[in-house]
Structure formats: structure tokens, C-alpha cells
Amino acid sequence: MYNKGTIIPGLIIFVLFVTFPIWFNGLTTAGDLPKPELPPGGEKQCVMPADYMRANHMQLLNEWRDNVLRDGDREILEIDGKKYPKGLQMACMQCHTQKEKFCDSCHTYAAVDPYCWDCHLTPNEAASKEATH
């Protein structure tokens, strides 16, 4: 075999580099599963089952967004006697009041950075400059 001295160390470096995420996660705590904090108010009911929400909340939010903004369909959902006006701020954040402990925990883990809160106010943000009507 020619150039054994270069090829084998090169291969080792390559394999180490490619498998970086696996061993890095094994050695550090970066891979710990997130534990989103459930609503502080103790609500157990959501607009959809938890499994569905976990997988599809982004599609549902997009659907609501188009309903409300584009189709003028602002029908208020009623589930088990509780009313949910379509909207991140109007419905979701009424129960999940702690964006930092609920939303962020998974989003940070999955390294996604949705721009929802560039505009929508979290209860904490809203309280920072409370309107007095």
C-alpha cells in the first residue's frame, strides 16, 4: 500500500470528524432530552391531544394564522366548555404562560428559531410595559 502514513491518519481524522455529533453528545450534556414545563395553572386540556400538538403545533398555528388573517375566519373554538380564540397570544399563551420554560426548551434542543416572538408578545414581555386602559 502506498502512502500508508498519510492515508490511515487521514481516515481516522475523517471518521472522528464525521461522528463528531455522536461522541460529543455522549461526552457532554448537550444531548439531554428537554423537559418542557407544563402550564403553571395546571390545565390538562389543549385544543388537540398532546401527541398531535407536539408533532404538528406549527402547522396548526399556520392554519390559524391563515384563517384569521386571510380568510377572516376568527371563529372561537370551544373545547370542553373552554374558549380558544385562534391565536398564539390569544389561546396558547393563556395557559403556557412561560414561553421560556415551555416553548424554548424544545426549540433550543432542536435548534429551531421560529420568529413567532419577534411580533407576538409573551406574557412576560407584555407585563414589562403594561398598558393601563
Added chain:
Amino acid sequence: MIEKTLKGKPAYWIWLAFLGMFMAIGAACYVRQYNFGLGMTGMSRDVSWGLYISQFTFLVGVAAGGVMLVLPYYIHNYKEFGRITILGEFLAIAAIVMCLMFIMADLGQPMRALNVVLHPSPNSMLFYDAIVLNGYLFLNILCGWVILTAEKKQVKPPKWIYFFVYLSIPFAVSIHTVTAMLYCGLPGRHFWLSAIIAPRFLASAFAAGPALIVIACLVLKRVAGFDAGRKAMDKLVTIIIYAAILNMFFVGLEFFVGYYSNIPGHKHALEYLFFGLEHHGHVYNNLVPFMWAFVILAFGSIALLATPLARKKNDFFLGLGCAGLFLAFWLDKGIGFVLAGFVPTPLHEITEYIPTANELGITIGVWATGFLVVTLLYKIAIGVEHEVEEC
């Protein structure tokens, strides 16, 4: 063929490094703008488009100008343009790359640019502009590359490519027409609301684009030993002069309509551009020097190019005339046209626009990128020419 860009004299590499430096400055400025928002620019609520969109408008013209080589060569079989047609096509590629970069630099939410494709809106002129600009870019890359490859192999280009060559001619006209339509279809902006905008854009494009090609040929003659041929250059200058005169004629027509009809709305922007517009005791005139420079440079350059001095004897005067004309039409379309459309505002206030240093950094960075692209492409084209000659 790309390997031709990897070999060159030191001067070639110094030139690339020089451009690279400005590109790096532009990139750094863009990062700042991306993070902060377009507030880093001098644009405002009243003058909501600035240097980026005006550069875009001008460069669409430079891209369309390439057709002034393609058309005589392929339609009229004007053989003298055989050697330089590829320069026109490659210049168009670089110009459109700059256009697209300026558009991206101007977007408030650049990450959402693809919404134009995801939510196609056939009522918007920007939708068509995106189609024709990208289409023209594609056509020029395709035609330029296929024909150059054939030349390298010293065979005739495949027949199918001629379909795309002919298609690129209406596309060249359409890119600048649609760009004019971005402006001239807007109610309530009197300066832009004029049917002469599209022809005027085309006229100035057919002067500015070929003028840049003449300059490029003169430079290539000195640094790369590429001779476009005196006859070809002479014909190009004839085209440039006629197109430039047409543009000045169209500008004159705007003056006639405004001042003879005496409708204030038609006069405001012209007054602002050329004489200064008085409003509540203050005269707004920050574009006046640019516009008079445009007029003087344009007429001076036309006169210079029309004399035997520039045409027969002296490369320096030929270059000077073309550079003067290019600069003149840049002042007209790359500065005056877009900015004056916002004067006065819909509520008849006047806001002036002064670009910020950061904005200028990005603008220069994009221009440097364009020059880099054109340098690399011309290096390839000239390299192939030399290779063929040596055989």
C-alpha cells in the same frame, strides 16, 4: 474552461485581491444591516427606496445593453461582432448578478425572498421582473457557455442553441421594459407615471451597456492582448451615439410635457432634480449638481465620440467618451430617476435622501462582486480565444 481563471499574471491576482477587499467590506456592512435592519441606510418613510434599487435599475440596463451585440451578429449576420458578442453576454451575466444582489440587499426580510415564488402574484410587476431577470440570466449563461465551448473545440455551435440565442433578444428588451413598469404603473407618483419611461430606459441602456463593453475592450487590448477590431468598435460607437441621443431626446420630452402643460405635479420632480424645489421657504436641491453633471457629461461625451479624434485616432479619447457617457447615464438612472420619484411625498412634503456609509459599503461591495464576476468570465473568454489562435 474554468481552469483558465486559475492562471494569470501578478496583475490579475492583485486586481482580484483589490476587488476581494471591497467585497469583504461590503459583506461586513451587510452583516451589520442584516442584524439591525434597513435603518442602517439613509432611506426613510418618505424616500423608501434608495441607492440599492436605483443601482438595480441602472444595472438592468447594462445587462440589457448586451443585446446590442447579439442582435447585429445573430440577426443581421454582422460578422465583425463575432469576437465580442461573448463579451456582451458575459457582461450581462455579471450585471444581473449585481441586480439580484441589490434586490436582496434591499429586502427587509431577505430570508423570505422565496415567498415571491411560493405565493405567485401575477398582478405584481415584481413577479414578472423576477421571471424575466432570472430567465435572462439563465439564457446568457447557457448561450455564452455553449457557444464558447464550441469555439474551444473549433466546431460549429449546436443548432438548438440558436433558439435560445434568438429568445434572449426579446428577453433583453423585456427585462428593462418590466423594470420600467415597476415605476410607470404607480398612480400618484407623477414623475414615474409616464409612458416614455420604458423607451427611455432602453435608450440609455443601449448606450451605457455597449459603452462599458468598449471600455472593457480597450482594457483587454492593453492587459490581455485582445483586439476587438477597429471596425467592430466603430460600429459599437455608432450604436452608442444614436442610443444616447435618443435618451436625451426623451428627457427633453419630459421637460416639454411638464413645463408646457404647466401641471405642477409634472414639474415638481424635474424642478427638484435640475433647479431645486422650493417648499415652505426652503429650497431642496441636493441632486442638482448630479443632474447638471449628467447633462454636461452626456452632451460632451456624445460630441467627443462623434469626432474623428475618438473614432479613428485615439483610444484614450474613445475610452474617455465612453466612460463619460456611462457615468452620465449612471447619474441619470442610477441616482436621479429613482430618488426624484419620491419628491414630493404623497402628502406633499419633501424629504431628501443621503445614503449612509454602511449603505455605500454594501453598494461598493456589490459592484466589486460584479467586476469580479466579469473579470473571471472575460478571463475564460479571452483564454479560449488565445488558445484557438495558437492552434
Added chain:
Amino acid sequence: MDKQRRKFLKIAGASVVAGIGAPAIVKLTSSPALASSAGHAPAADVHGGHVEEAPKGVRLGMVIDMRKMEEQPGQLDNAIAACINAHNVPQFPDSKNEIKWLWKAPFENVFTDHSGYHASNKITDTDFAVLCNHCDDPPCVRACPTQATFKVKSTGIVAMDFHRCIGCRFCMAACPYGARSFNWQDPRPYIKKYNKEFPSRMKGVVEKCNFCAERLALGKEPACVEACKGTGAITFGDLNDAKSELRAVLDKEFTIQRKSTLGTKPSVFYIV
């Protein structure tokens, strides 16, 4: 054999292209913009835009009675404050960054095609309310390349979808009323008080008056109308409903619209 294979490849290639292209074309041709332009021919505006289309559907509109505004000084300021509070409108100190939904301006600025020559003092001394006209034929909607601004069919409101806006500002160039503002930077530091029922905006998008669509959905009046309640300064309603209070005012009073000659058919009327 060889020829047949080539033919097969050609057909296969063509069908792949058709398969990929078809959904885009279907989407394109089914877009509301095309459908509406093909569906009806607008009534001819022979008299400089004063002839409007025959009623169809709901078209929300507004009459601003400047006489009533003058009777109660501060009335317009209250309406503007209500608007700013309701929509988290930032207050920038400089005109470069200004975000305006409802604001005030002198007659000569608002009605630029009306002569101010020897105008009555009443006109020259008063500030007029300025807002989006929610035109029946809005140039901004025509210009938008992503349908981020669009007409809501059920109300006639010219709405914005901030999620979709790419910030090209074509709509700002297209609007003849200067009703649109761009977020040149993050607006949040300049919002004085938050209304937690409504979002703010982000940098890089265009915004404007939305006729309080979010309040209408809850059965409330627009914030500015509510702020002027009882004074009759602003009347809000459906222009196409012959029995509405709005129509009663329009039938009785002489009203003007801004720049009616441009054919945009504004839905906001003024009594001077």
C-alpha cells in the same frame, strides 16, 4: 430501437416537467387576483372616480366629520392615542423611522389636489385625520409580489399579513396616500405600552391601519371610532348597506375623498 428509446426519454422528460409545473400553474390561475379580474368588469369611472361600483358584498368605510372634530378639541388626539394603544404602534422621535396608522396633517397635505388658495380659515387652521383609505381598487395590493397585502373579501378591508411580507416596499411606492410605514428597525424599544391582546411588528415589514379587524371580530368598533363615541365625529359601517348609519350620513352630507381622480375608490370620506 435506439430511436424509440430516445422518443421514450423525451416523453418521460416532458411529463416530469409537466408534473412539476402543473401545481404551480393551477395555483397561479386559481389565485384570487386573476379570478376577480376575470369575474367582472368594473364600472367605468368617467367622471373622475365619483362613479363607484354597484354594491356587492360588505365594503367597510368611514366618514370623518371635521366639523364635529373641531367642536371638541383634543378629540382627534384621543382617537390617535386609542389607535396607538390598541395596536402597539411604536413612537419614534424622528420622521425617518416614523410608524403611522392614524395621524393628523393640514388640509393642504391631505387633499393635495384641492386648491388651498383663499381657503377658509376653518380649513387652514384644522388638522385632518389621515389613515389608510382601504381603497376598493388598492394600488398597494396590485403591487405586492407575495400577496402579503390583500383585500379581505368578506369586509373590503385592505389587510396585511406580516408573516409573509418580504419588505420590498413596493406597496409604499404604490400607495398614493402615504398610508404605509416600514419597520426600519426593531420597533419594540419604541412601544410605550403593550396591549397584550395584539402583537407588535418585527423589523423589515410594512404596516398600516387595519380598520381594527381584530376588534370588529369581537363585535367591537374600531378603536378610533370608539374613542369618538357620542360625538358623531367618525361614522363607521358598510358602504354597501343602504340602511347603515354610514349611508344615512353620506346621503345627507356633502363629502369628499382624497385623490379621487386616481381611480383607487377610497372608502374613507371627509366632511369638511
